[in-house]
Amino acid sequence: MSEIELKFLIEEAASxxxxxxxxxxxxxxxxxxxxxxxxxxxxxxxxxxxxxxxALRLRRDGRRWIxxxxxxxxxxxxxxxxxxxxxxAPGGRVDIHAIPDMAMRDKVFHCLNGxxxxxxxxxxxxxxxxxxxxxxxxxxxxAVDIGEIRAEGRSARLAEAEIELLKGSPAKLFDxxxxxxxEGGLRFSRLSKAARGYLLxxxxxxxxxLAPRNAETxxxxxxxxxxxxxxxxxxxxxxxxxxxxxxxxxxxxVEGPHQLRVGLxxxxxxxxxxxxxxxxxxxxxxxxxARWLGQEVGRVRDLDVVAGExxxxxxxxxxxxxxxxxxxxxxxxxxxxxxxxxxxxxxxxRAQAFIIDLARFTEARGxxxxxxxxxxxxxxxxxxxxxxKALGKRWKKARKLAADLETLDPQQRxxxxxxxxxxxxxxxxxxxxxxxxxxxxxxxxxxxxxxxFGDLNDATLVKTMFARDxxxxxxxxxxxxxxxxxxxxxxxxxxxxWTGAKSLWKDLEETKVFWx
Numbered sequence: 001m002s003e004i005e006l007k008f009l010i011e012e013a014a015s016x017x018x019x020x021x022x023x024x025x026x027x028x029x030x031x032x033x034x035x036x037x038x039x040x041x042x043x044x045x046x047x048x049x050x051x052x053x054x055a056l057r058l059r060r061d062g063r064r065w066i067x068x069x070x071x072x073x074x075x076x077x078x079x080x081x082x083x084x085x086x087x088x089a090p091g092g093r094v095d096i097h098a099i100p101d102m103a104m105r106d107k108v109f110h111c112l113n114g115x116x117x118x119x120x121x122x123x124x125x126x127x128x129x130x131x132x133x134x135x136x137x138x139x140x141x142x143a144v145d146i147g148e149i150r151a152e153g154r155s156a157r158l159a160e161a162e163i164e165l166l167k168g169s170p171a172k173l174f175d176x177x178x179x180x181x182x183e184g185g186l187r188f189s190r191l192s193k194a195a196r197g198y199l200l201x202x203x204x205x206x207x208x209x210l211a212p213r214n215a216e217t218x219x220x221x222x223x224x225x226x227x228x229x230x231x232x233x234x235x236x237x238x239x240x241x242x243x244x245x246x247x248x249x250x251x252x253x254v255e256g257p258h259q260l261r262v263g264l265x266x267x268x269x270x271x272x273x274x275x276x277x278x279x280x281x282x283x284x285x286x287x288x289x290a291r292w293l294g295q296e297v298g299r300v301r302d303l304d305v306v307a308g309e310x311x312x313x314x315x316x317x318x319x320x321x322x323x324x325x326x327x328x329x330x331x332x333x334x335x336x337x338x339x340x341x342x343x344x345x346x347x348x349x350r351a352q353a354f355i356i357d358l359a360r361f362t363e364a365r366g367x368x369x370x371x372x373x374x375x376x377x378x379x380x381x382x383x384x385x386x387x388x389k390a391l392g393k394r395w396k397k398a399r400k401l402a403a404d405l406e407t408l409d410p411q412q413r414x415x416x417x418x419x420x421x422x423x424x425x426x427x428x429x430x431x432x433x434x435x436x437x438x439x440x441x442x443x444x445x446x447x448x449x450x451x452x453f454g455d456l457n458d459a460t461l462v463k464t465m466f467a468r469d470x471x472x473x474x475x476x477x478x479x480x481x482x483x484x485x486x487x488x489x490x491x492x493x494x495x496x497x498w499t500g501a502k503s504l505w506k507d508l509e510e511t512k513v514f515w516x
Contacts, residue, residue, distance in 0.1 A: 003084045005164035006173040007075070007189035008181065009207075012159045015128070015144045018180055022132060022142060025179045032130030032142075037061055039123045041194050042094060044115040052111045055194035058089055065092040069104055070194070076235050077242075077359035078177075078188030079170065121151035121197030123158070131166070132176060138168030140176055149193065151201035158196065158206060160189055171364035178356050185249050185347040186355060188242060212255035213243040215266055220432045226386045227365075227379035230274040233429050234362040237267040241290075242355055245346050248297075248339075254308055257301040257342070264294035267358075269425040273390040277378045280367035282357075289354045296345055300338045306465055307331030310458055311486055318485075327482035387430035391515040394423040402505055410460060413498070417453040424450060430515070438514035445508040452501040459494035462487055 010018070022028045038060040043049045049056055055070040067089035073082035085101040094117060099105035125147035133139045141164045148155050161180075163173050191199070196206035218236045220229050240263035247256035271278075271287040307328050315324035345351060360366055369375060401416040402408075408416065424446055431439050466483050 001084050003070075003080070003082050003164065004170050004173070005080050005162045006078050006177055007080055007163075008078060008161045008177070009187040009189050010144070010159050010161050012146055012157070014184070015146060015159065015161075018142075018144060018161060019128070019130075021180055021182075022130070027132040027134070027176065027179060028130050028142070030130060032128050034126060034128045035062065037123070037125045037127050039125070039193070040092075041120050041122070041197050042117045043120045044112060044117060046115070047120070047198070048111045048113070048115060049108070050120075050194075050198055052107070054108060054111060055192065056094070056108065056117070057194065058092055058094060060092060065089040067094060067098065069099055069101075069108060070192075071104060071107065073192060075190060075192065077238055077363045078190075079173070079359070079363045080192065081170075082192075121149060121194075121201055123147060123149050123193055123197065125158075132163070134168070134172060134175060136168070136172070138172040138176075139166040140164055140168075140173060141166060142176075142180070149197050149200055149206050151197055154200055154204055156196075156200055156206045158193070160193075169364070171360055171366070174356050174360035174364065178353060181352060181356070183347060183349045183352050185246070186352050187246050188359070190239075210247060210250060212247050212251075212253055212259045213240050213263075214259060215240055215262060215428070217432060218429065220383060220430065222382065222384045222433050224383045225379060226274070226277040226381050226383045229383035229386070230270070230277060230367075231362060231365075233270045233274070234267070234358075237263060237270050238355075238358050238362055241267060241358070245351070245355065249343055249346055252339070254304045257297050257304060257339075261294055261297045261301050264290045264297065265421070266425050268294070269422050270429065272422070273394075273426050273429065274386075276389070277381070277386060278367040279372065279375070279378070280361075280369070282361055282366050286354070286358055286361060289350075289357075293351060293354060296342060300335065300342050302461055302465065303331060303335040303338055305458065306462055306486075307335055310462060310490060311482070314486055314489055321482070321485065323479055323482035324485060327479040327486070330479060383430075384433055387433055388515050391423075391426055391430060391513070394419070394426045395513060398423050399509065402509075405502055405505055410456075413453070413456055414460060417450075417457060420446065420450055420453065434514050442508070442511050442514055445504065445511050449501060449504040449508055452497045452504055455490075455497035456494045456501070459490040462490045 019028075019032055040058045042056050042058065053071055053073065057068045057070070059066045059068060065088070066086050068084060068086040070082045070084045073080065083104070085099060085104050087098045087100050089095065089098070096105065096108055096112070099108060125145045127143055127145050129141055129143040131139060132142045143162045143164065145158065145160045145162065148157050163176050163180075165173055191207065200206050216236060218232050220232065241260065244256055244260035244263055247253060248260055267290045268287050271283050275283070311324060311328040311331060315321075315328050318324060398416065398419045401412070401419055424443075427439070427443055427446065431443070466487060
């Protein structure tokens with residue numbers, strides 16, 4: 001039996017509002033029921049079951065004990081899909097022989113290899129559940145779990161909502177979620193209760209500490225189809241974007257907006273490189289939404305860069321010039337105000353709908369079109385063939401923009417910088433398909449060139465920012481001298497970097513490309 005459910009972390013205080021919203025939107029007609037569930041997860045002392053991707057659970061539900069084995073679980077974009085078998089467990093005793101599925105039973109016996117079982121953790125959960133439905137016949141169970149996980153003498157609170165599919169398409173779970181969570185900030189649950197219990201036992205917490213999330217390498221393989229490669233890359237982009245939205249909402253860490261903007265840019269690049277395969281209007285719409293959100297995040301990130309990196313750098317280097325510190329303080333105040341505006345936007349309906357729609361698109365194959373008769377062939381093509389075309393296209397565009405490098409004006413330099421960034425994202429997406437020795441010379445030179453172009457962008461950013469509406473507030477702070485200082489210093493740094501960039505471009509252009 002396969003269990004498919006969409007999982008979210010929630011605030012305990014928000015659980016009552018969730019049921020009120022379900023009733024008001026006519027998703028639920030009956031009254032939800034509440035019961036206490038005690039679950040015990042067991043494993044060998046070496047956690048052999050965990051290593052094999054198996055969870056063995058004894059659960060007390062009222063007077064009944066049930067033994068459950070879960071295996072082959074996947075959890076992406078909040079959507080959990082796992083194989084599950086269960087059987088009665090009289091007296092709350094484990095009985096591996098009683099597992100009804102022979103293949104699952106044999107796999108568990110093989111993992112145990114005669115080793116004894118012992119409790120790893122337990123959960124005590126107050127579950128409120130009710131059936132929800134859509135007009136098209138989709139049925140699901142909405143369960144709100146409030147309680148705690150215990151392991152090794154430790155305990156941690158957990159508040160989670162699950163929408164388990166009973167009848168219909170998994171894509172419809174996201175429709176239900178959109179109704180239940182229209183705004184207010186949203187976090188997909190990325191771990192099962194078993195995984196949280198193991199984490200509590202081993203690390204002392206049930207969730208990794210919230211922190212800015214950098215992009216991670218997607219381990220693509222040459223044997224993959226273009227479709228599964230697109231799915232895997234989009235999953236990574238979704239994870240980076242969704243996690244950093246939570247970071248921006250809850251933390252003041254300046255890396256939050258930075259990594260959120262990076263994630264949104266990578267997402268747009270992913271939509272671009274996979275467009276010849278997906279050819280999806282919904283993908284185009286989501287890319288457009290990512291652009292909108294990236295611009296909003298950029299307003300905070302740009303202030304962080306100017307205030308925290310550029311102006312503070314000058315203030316530290318020239319402490320005999322007090323107006324520089326005053327300018328940085330004024331920009332910090334501006335940044336704090338903008339951060340508050342961004343948080344309100346991220347918790348509002350449009351941003352929340354974007355994340356849910358992106359998860360639906362990625363996990364429910366939202367690119368499929370029954371009227372596109374050539375789509376099957378495109379999706380089934382080897383990813384290696386797509387990679388060569390995509391990388392070649394990006395490289396060709398970059399070389400075209402850099403053809404008359406000596407004569408480029410600031411705007412043309414900016415366009416080249418953006419194209420180099422897109423090229424780097426494509427290299428990072430498809431890099432695992434090629435031997436690392438072939439990639440590194442090209443990627444190393446590309447990164448150096450991007451660093452040089454970063455100083456050019458900083459100079460443009462400084463000049464633009466102080467010419468906008470913030471200038472009036474800074475003028476009131478008496479920071480005209482500091483503004484002139486920072487603009488001049490940034491321009492000097494940019495010109496120096498531009499001289500180096502021309503040499504770095506030549507090095508890159510002479511480097512053998514790795515994809516041919």
